[in-house]
Amino acid sequence: MWDRIRKYSAGFVNSSRIEAPTGRQARTHNLFEAAAAYVSACAEDDQDRIDEASAWVSPEALSFGVNELACRAVIALARERGESPRTVARALLGLPAA
Secondary structure (H helix, E strand, O other), X not given: OHHHHHHHHHHHHHHOOEEOOOOOOOOEXXXXXXXXXXXXXXXXXXXXXXXXXXXXXXXXXXXXHHHHHHXXXXXXXXXXHOOOHHHHHXXXXXXXXX
């Protein structure tokens, strides 16, 4: 299952790269860079950085990247805490244990 996700995301990364408009040499951003910048900007309530990161990739690519970041974060926290990913995700959202 993870191999299919990795293959899909690798193809998605390569197909969703766009050039960032700047006055000097343009830099290409991928969906994972955009997702990391977007989520960290949301956490810091920085609307300018949110808008900037949103412009780097398509909305679909950004959504995929944010989802992938959330999955990886929940898995990492679950490993650190010795709990299941489901338990950690529910705790992060303030939901009662299932």
